Amino acid sequence: MKCLFIFSFFLMTVTSFGQMITAPAPLTIEANVSNTNAAGFVVNWANNSDNLLVSISLDYVNGATLSFPTTTGLTRNYGYLSWTNVSSIVFYGTRDNINNALAAMTISMGATKTAVRINVEVSQYDASYVYNPTNKHFYKFISGSITYTNAKAGASAQASFKGKTPYLATITSQSENDFINNNISNNNIWVAMSDAANEGRWVYDAGPEANTNFWNTSVSGITNSTYTAYASTGITVSGQYANWCSGEPNNSDGSRNGEDCVVAKSGGATCWNDLADGNSGSVSGYLVEISADYPSGSDYTGVYASYVVHNNDMAFSLSSTNSLNSTTISNIGNAFGGLQINDGHTVTINTATSINTNKLIMSGTGKIVFSDATSKWKPGTSSATNTITHSPSTNDTPLYWSASDVWNNDAFAYWSGTYGHYTPWLNSIQSWSAAAASQGHSLTLIYPVPVYITGIVTQGRQNMAQWVTQVNVEVSLDNNNWTTIFTNANLNTDQTTLVNTLFPTVQYAKYVRVTPTNWYGHPSMRLGLLIKQ
Numbered sequence: 001m002k003c004l005f006i007f008s009f010f011l012m013t014v015t016s017f018g019q020m021i022t023a024p025a026p027l028t029i030e031a032n033v034s035n036t037n038a039a040g041f042v043v044n045w046a047n048n049s050d051n052l053l054v055s056i057s058l059d060y061v062n063g064a065t066l067s068f069p070t071t072t073g074l075t076r077n078y079g080y081l082s083w084t085n086v087s088s089i090v091f092y093g094t095r096d097n098i099n100n101a102l103a104a105m106t107i108s109m110g111a112t113k114t115a116v117r118i119n120v121e122v123s124q125y126d127a128s129y130v131y132n133p134t135n136k137h138f139y140k141f142i143s144g145s146i147t148y149t150n151a152k153a154g155a156s157a158q159a160s161f162k163g164k165t166p167y168l169a170t171i172t173s174q175s176e177n178d179f180i181n182n183n184i185s186n187n188n189i190w191v192a193m194s195d196a197a198n199e200g201r202w203v204y205d206a207g208p209e210a211n212t213n214f215w216n217t218s219v220s221g222i223t224n225s226t227y228t229a230y231a232s233t234g235i236t237v238s239g240q241y242a243n244w245c246s247g248e249p250n251n252s253d254g255s256r257n258g259e260d261c262v263v264a265k266s267g268g269a270t271c272w273n274d275l276a277d278g279n280s281g282s283v284s285g286y287l288v289e290i291s292a293d294y295p296s297g298s299d300y301t302g303v304y305a306s307y308v309v310h311n312n313d314m315a316f317s318l319s320s321t322n323s324l325n326s327t328t329i330s331n332i333g334n335a336f337g338g339l340q341i342n343d344g345h346t347v348t349i350n351t352a353t354s355i356n357t358n359k360l361i362m363s364g365t366g367k368i369v370f371s372d373a374t375s376k377w378k379p380g381t382s383s384a385t386n387t388i389t390h391s392p393s394t395n396d397t398p399l400y401w402s403a404s405d406v407w408n409n410d411a412f413a414y415w416s417g418t419y420g421h422y423t424p425w426l427n428s429i430q431s432w433s434a435a436a437a438s439q440g441h442s443l444t445l446i447y448p449v450p451v452y453i454t455g456i457v458t459q460g461r462q463n464m465a466q467w468v469t470q471v472n473v474e475v476s477l478d479n480n481n482w483t484t485i486f487t488n489a490n491l492n493t494d495q496t497t498l499v500n501t502l503f504p505t506v507q508y509a510k511y512v513r514v515t516p517t518n519w520y521g522h523p524s525m526r527l528g529l530l531i532k533q
Contacts, residue, residue: 019045024041026309039104053123053124053125068106069083070100123300126161138161138289141189143186146285148194169286170193177270190261190263192207200216200226201213208296212240215237232244250274261275264287339360356506401424427526431460432524437523441516453531454532455500459495468525473489476509483509
């Protein structure tokens with residue numbers, strides 16, 4: 001599923017006014033920590049009467065788990081058996097009960113300090129659908145003795161859900177097969193796979209994967225007029241998935257011209273069986289699937305999402321082997337804190353892959369291997385990709401801003417019933433304006449914890465022809481010791497254009513101080529930070 005994230009304050013994701021999820025600031029969590037506080041997510045919803053569906057999952061899992069000590073008023077979806085030590089969970093309840101659970105949420109880390117991403121998604125609850133947080137698809141079982149043809153038609157005739165068109169479900173991965181086995185209680189369920197068009201050549205028969213070939217028989221002499229049983233031997237197409245039961249598919253139903261369709265959870269097992277289209281008496285119903293990719297071109301409606309990455313300077317592997325390949329390293333492009341390769345371990349950087357890190361540490365026989373000239377190491381190279389823009393506007397007092405002075409001594413954000421000269425966030429109604437048109441005035445933007453900063457974003461004053469053309473930029477961890485990044489860096493040439501100014505290398509800092517050295521009209525600007533996700 002492709003998700004659109006719009007960041008305006010910390011890691012806040014906003015999709016429509018009044019309905020959103022606020023995420024906390026990133027944390028640094030050491031290895032082997034148990035049940036440390038992971039609170040900070042808040043679901044904003046217009047009322048406390050709607051039942052809401054909440055999905056919480058971990059990415060980059062390397063022994064990390066979540067627990068929920070407060071669960072009053074909440075119900076786990078079918079298939080989710082515990083509130084403690086889980087890597088994913090789906091439940092429903094009202095807004096306040098959900099927020100109570102999120103406020104008490106804890107995280108435990110594995111034996112290795114790694115990055116860990118917590119994803120939270122929320123939408124209106126519909127009891128007829130179950131949600132898979134891995135592929136972000138919804139599923140609905142419809143019971144009844146029905147033919148495959150009528151099951152396909154029945155799935156397509158279901159009402160649109162979350163802005164998407166329903167279709168008879170396809171099973172394209174082991175994780176999806178596992179989810180269906182664990183979360184749908186019925187057996188012998190029609191799913192959209194068929195070889196009716198070309199006997200022995202099995203394709204997905206609905207949805208975004210329609211007509212994709214996933215398995216082929218290796219039995220010779222097969223034609224569309226082959227209505228007798230034949231051996232089940234065959235080959236899964238490269239890059240595709242199949243999970244036939246032993247001895248299947250075998251086309252054994254000669255009375256119905258062979259078996260051209262598929263049921264999942266065959267006989268209560270976790271595998272598939274081929275059945276004839278007209279064999280309605282052997283099935284319990286069919287499975288409807290909803291995907292954000294069907295139809296493509298837009299995301300779900302009414303689904304709100306946010307996330308936070310803790311230990312977000314770390315690179316790590318989803319593999320347990322000691323030969324590490326860059327395709328199995330999550331967060332490899334964001335390892336600015338350094339990569340340590342232990343004794344006896346090898347990290348291989350694939351073709352056309354770059355690792356960005358400020359240091360490489362190789363212990364003993366630890367080594368790094370570059371596959372060819374297109375695999376590279378870059379020393380924390382700055383870019384605007386995979387960043388969020390930090391430019392908060394919602395705090396009543398300038399918790400994240402500090403100015404040496406302000407024109408007319410205006411208070412932050414609000415002054416005499418109108419916006420004044422201390423509205424420094426991007427796209428604000430005015431800007432920060434220095435007390436005088438002279439050298440030595442500065443504006444500082446603060447992030448709550450030290451993070452990796454790749455640059456700044458600036459604008460001129462919204463309601464008057466004033467902007468800063470050149471600045472000095474400094475960064476600091478403690479607001480006492482400062483490092484100069486730029487002297488007389490060129491910035492804006494008009495009032496409204498957002499200008500990204502990237503640092504020469506990524507900076508680990510909490511404070512960024514910007515001091516205008518040249519300007520047009522008056523030293524006035526709006527400011528944001530580019531922070532690595």
